[in-house]
Amino acid sequence: MSQQVDCPKCGNKELKKGIIRAALSVVHMFPENNPRSKSSPISSIYCKSCGYILESYIDHPERLED
Numbered sequence: 001m002s003q004q005v006d007c008p009k010c011g012n013k014e015l016k017k018g019i020i021r022a023a024l025s026v027v028h029m030f031p032e033n034n035p036r037s038k039s040s041p042i043s044s045i046y047c048k049s050c051g052y053i054l055e056s057y058i059d060h061p062e063r064l065e066d
């Protein structure tokens with residue numbers, strides 16, 4: 001991501017990338033119809049100031065197989 005965006009909630013410019021985790025393990029996305037498919041971790045961009053999550057995406061969408 002190259003474009004600089006501000007937080008829509010508080011206007012802070014310090015946005016960070018995070019990985020959504022459940023306790024000690026990374027939460028993965030699986031295809032709805034194929035839970036045995038390969039999966040991908042989920043990353044998010046969040047505001048360091050107010051904590052608002054601007055966007056979430058999976059790191060490797062090409063891995064998921066319907």
Ligand SMILES: [Zn+2]
Binds near residue numbers: 007008011048050051
């Ligand atoms: Zn914010």
